[in-house]
Amino acid sequence: MDIYEPVTKVAQLIGDPRRATILMTLVDGQAWPAGDLAQVAGISPSTASDHLGQLVSGGLLTVVQQGRHRYYRIANSDVAQIMESLASVAPPGPIRSLRQSDLRKALQYARTCYDHVAGYVGVAVTEAGIRRGYWNQEEAGYWLTDAGLAWLQEIGVPCDAGQRSIPTHIDWTERAGHLAGPLSVRLTARLFELGWFTRGTGTTIASKRTVVVTEAGKDAFRQHLGLEFRNARS
Amino acid sequence: MDIYEPVTKVAQLIGDPRRATILMTLVDGQAWPAGDLAQVAGISPSTASDHLGQLVSGGLLTVVQQGRHRYYRIANSDVAQIMESLASVAPPGPIRSLRQSDLRKALQYARTCYDHVAGYVGVAVTEAGIRRGYWNQEEAGYWLTDAGLAWLQEIGVPCDAGQRSIPTHIDWTERAGHLAGPLSVRLTARLFELGWFTRGTGTTIASKRTVVVTEAGKDAFRQHLGLEFRNARS
DNA sequence: TTGTCATTTCGAGCGTAACCGAAGTTTCTG
DNA sequence: CAGAAACTTCGGTTACGCTCGAAATGACAA
Known part of the structure; x- marks a missing residue:
């Protein structure tokens, strides 16, 4: 009688504090070994193993064995999206320290999320590309134009000319779409390579999810996309 | 230390079978008194009251008192969207009866969801309107054209000519956007009035969420939007 | 006012699941 | 072939929260 059992x-699974911490840690698409995740969640390895097993059999995580480590990662981008959207419905919650507040603002500004850059910066880049005619908005995603293909090749992103469809993801802090999918992965990776983006400098895993636009990056985005970023702290 | 507590x-809150049933029952935006929800979830009134209290203080439901009844409803459309998206990541789950299978197909075909018609039919109507030039796809929603305004007035939907922006919702079974917001509410209500849509005939509350396109409705959609619906059972 | 209906509050019972330590398994290292 | 490292499995403890019935509250009707 219970048709809602899967839901x-x-x-x-998400509703346990330790598992939620693990999932949010992995939401940027990176893989971590069980021991590290136990430490992040503040639990013993055996307990973590239990939780990780549940998440895998529930289809939220996948695991690959490498040597004596087992690396866990988010199973697919839908799971990442769910975590992102849950984070947006949830009331902001009390800020308990200045560092927390800064971290939240930085994540809102720009963060890596599974296969792309999310937050304000991700949306801004996507929309600037539309204005430049590099990709067009479609019903369920974007369509890469010839101009866009040329630009991507110019900045050194490997592209398949036959693959013009770009999926979209909804960013829940900005309430707007942004590029996703394989092309977005390569573009993002390339922008890090070019030094337009760099990673946050904190010691915690969460702070490593934050993305910073470098000074060189600001110039480059202005020149290539006519894009002027707003300040990170606002 | 736990920044993910709100998530x-x-x-x-969603992760309890009874509460999930209550939320899914309310996801179409209607309000129900506590006693009815207790019956739907198969629990005693006192237990239901406890759950409902939790959902209200967690910000997922709101409650209004009318006489000696207290009517509960989904707090906002974000909550409805979360429930819809959770239903899509979750694996389909075993079908335990023919009736369940039929109900799921009907819900997938068309259902009322908070403030609009969702499912295949909702997406199809939205896309037909785009093809007809009644509204355009925008970055974060749709924009009502003059032609669209005229059409809405023609079929008797009250419109404010100054209010052209239409928000969007993602439909997770179809993976595409559809109309939402106040205008969508009025349009949907009018289509029921005109007899293009009618409600499902089942006795359970879930089956009442299903939407059926009438024969008259099929003709009307064909004539007005050039829209040919696929069959409901496929 | 009294009685009834819808709902909430309280108290107690109970089951499940999170938790850890110890032991077991697998894989790399010396 | 030991020995260590990474992780999982198992067993036992504990605690949280779901559950109901009984009683209290609040609203309406006679």
């Missing part, structure tokens, strides 16, 4: 199961 | 809290 309940997924929510229940 | 955990929301997921934990």
Whole structure:
């Protein structure tokens, strides 16, 4: 009689503080070994193993063995999206320290999320590309134009000319779409390579999710996309 | 230290079978008294009251008192969207009866969801309107054209000519956007009035969420939007 | 006012699941 | 072939929260 059992199961898995911490740690698409995740969640390895097993059999995580490590990662981009969207419905919650407040602002400004850059910066880049005619908005995603293909090749992003469809993801802090999918992965990687982006400098894993636009990057985005970023702290 | 507490809290609230049933029952935006919800979830009134209290203080539901009844409803469209998206990541789950299978197909075909018609039909109507030039796709929603305004007035939907922006919602079974917001509410209500749509005939509350396109409606959609619906059972 | 209905509050019972330490398994290292 | 490292499995403890019935509250009707 319970048609909603699958929904309940997924929510229940996310609804444990340790598992939620693990999932949010992995939401940027990177893979971490079980031991590190245990430490992040503040639990013993055996408990973490239990939680990780549940998340895998629930379809939220996948695991690959490498040597004596087992690396866990988010199973697919839908799971990442769910975590992002949950984070947006949830009330902001009390800020308990200045560092927390700064971290939240930095994440809102720009963060890596599974296969792309999310937050204000991700949306701004996507929209600037539309204005420049590099890709067009479509019903369910974007369509790469010839001009866009040329630009991507110019800045050194490997492209397949036959693959013009770019999926979209909704950014829940900005309430707007941005590029996603394989092309977005390569573009993002290339922008890090070019030094337009760099990673946050904190010691915690969460702070490593933050993305910073370098001074060189600001110039480059202005020149290539006519894009003027707003300040990070606002 | 736990910055993810709000996320955990929301997921934990959804992650109980009874509460999930209550939320999914309310996801179409209607309000129901506590006693009815207790019956739907198959629990005693006192237990239901406890759950409902939790959902209200967690910000997922709101409650209005009318006489000696207290009517509960989904707090906002974000909550409805979360429930819809959770239902899509979750694996389909085993079908335990023919009736369940039929109900799921009907819900997938068309259902009322908070403030609009969702499912295949909702997406199809939205896209037909784009093809007809009644509204245009925009970055974060749709923009009502003059032709669209005229059409809406022609079929008797009250419109404010100054209010051209239409928000969007992502439909997770179809993976595409559809109309939402106040205008969508009025349009949907009018289509029921005109007899293009009618409600599902089942006795359960879930089956009442389903939407059926009438024969008259099929003709009307064909004539007005050039829209040919696929069959409901496929 | 009294009685009834819808709902909430309280108290107690109970089951499940998170948790850890110890032991077991697998894989790399010396 | 030991020995260590990374991780999982198992067993036992503990605590949280779901559950209901009984009683209290609040609203309406006679």
